[in-house]
Amino acid sequence: MSHEQSRQVLLARRPEGWPEHDDFEPVTRDLPELGEGEVRVANEFVSVDPYMRGKMDDRESYTPPYALGEPLTGAAVGRVVASRHPELSEGTLVLHQQGWRDAAQGRGEEFRAVPEVPDVPTSAYLGVLGGTGLTAYVGLLDIARMQPGETVFVSAAAGAVGSVVGQIARVKGAGRVVGSAGSPEKVRTLTERYGFDAGFDHHDGPAADRLAEVAPDGVDVYFDNVGGEQLEAAIGALNRYGRVACCGAISAYNATEPPLGPRNLGRVVTHSLTLRGFIVSDHLDRQPDFLEEMGPWLREGRVRAEETVVDGVEHLVDAFLVLLRGANTGKMVVRVG
Template identity: 50%
Template sequence: MTASREIRLAARPVGEPAPQHFELVETTVPEPEEGQIVVRNTWMSVDPYMRERMDDVESYLPPFQLGAPMDGSAVGEVVASRSAGVPVGATVVHFLGWREYAVMDAAAATVVDTALAPAEAYLGALGTTGLTAYAALTEVAPVRQGDVVLVSAAAGAVGSIAGQLARKLGATRVIGSAGGPLKARKLVEEFGYDAAIDYRAGSLAAQLAEAAPDGVDVYVDHVGGDHLVAAIDALRHGGRIALVGAISTYNATSPVPGPSNLFSLAAKDANLRGMLINSYFHLFPEWIGKAAGWLADGSLHTELTVAEGIAQAPAAFLDMMRGGNVGKMLVRL
């Protein structure tokens, strides 16, 4: 039988996760049953939402189980198949990451076209990462011609795409917030932002007032906390906020208070709307049709931060949670 390795949840963290909360385990790959496939994973994704799944609480996805392999988005090559619809050699995306080999029902995998884009792109710009930016700026907090748009975690997986997309959708000024001078420089030089806020360099509110003295129309929130407060203060009449994430709160050990200025949204006739990406999967064909062309002609710039090997997956996850990535954080298996 084929040997494989996988990452299991060894203990539930209280506060910030650490290496001891993960366990690397050697295992063997079972033979596929009728209708199943075996996939040799080549890339896997680590994402902020996984931190919430480390806690034993009810959410839109079930929590990771102690002593069981973790899961998440991955892409790989089919090496064995008992399904007529998914042949050996096909490249598929699926949700059994955090392991070198995965056995699954063929219906749980989606065949992707690597002639259109590299396999790893289907975990980034052509995956739920890119779709999140697209849904946020077209459905949740739609950009209108002439808007000023603010994006937090702007050098991250979704944010690095969102800034460029806002421009394509008609924004006249796009402002990004990120941590550190390197990321701030990349926002302007490589990811299409007009102005960058380094939230580590001083008052976030003061920097935002300088970058957008007349306020903002759209805010894509990945951070929560002080970023959300500052964005609400700067929001213009009729402004829109997409609540995509709140990474500043994910390691909290007690309930986090909401923004103190929340009710000011009423006087601004503004909209603050959460989004769950599963609700926007119907936009995938539309998004891939646009984004694949932009990737091909170079008008959509993406970056990857890559860790090598399954053993480095926990470190990649922890690094991503601390903001160590530019663009999408992936593990090459």
């Protein structure tokens, strides 16, 4: 393949509620000749993530929204196939933010060379070795300040970030690790594959009741990927001086009306609780420490890099839509080809 063209996905219109196929437009565009200092990259894997839903709305957030009629962006990993940059030769594996396409091109500074880890797929740089893993690491250890012996509750625990949070908690000596997931099969995955002590299906009844069953002595740390009812349940279960790392609010991403906030915020005062949100890009200084620890954990099998892989750039939209419905286990990636 010459890679002189790029198959891309544009945002055709802003979704109202749950996104649909008609909100997106696949196109093929010719790539211009390389300029001085530029590279062209054939993507191998492209990431789809829940946060991308928020960027499809025209509202203020921590990053600008996607522009209508322009290609969507996100993390991708691929190889340089043409280069006019002195430090990025052909064949170099790079990580970058020009996802939602099969070929990317731009200034060399937009692409970061990464080493190839033996026996680890390159897609790991979109998951456990990338922003997903760093989010779990920073949120659990820096934001929530988990200590050995504590009880940790993780929502969306079978997802990309949540599955890594639970495994890091176990490695770092948590006394008990529990999680919520969206099906009985995923709950079994938590305990059989990721080392959680227990889990519950959030469809099985009030989250507060289910959480009390799996964490009868309360919770010290809650890693929140969901918000809504599960955040309220966690606040109700937190022990004195409990901490919450607020990472996401999946339950509200497709809401057409503002969701009601937790009704028990008075416990934040009476139990001296801490709720703190974070954006992983504010903590990139922790990446060297993260990689120094995560590399050996992966090689030793103490952390498993779980992925759901969808084949073909033509199925990017499909992968994103089923991701929002919770159809993935671990990190959702699209293999370009």
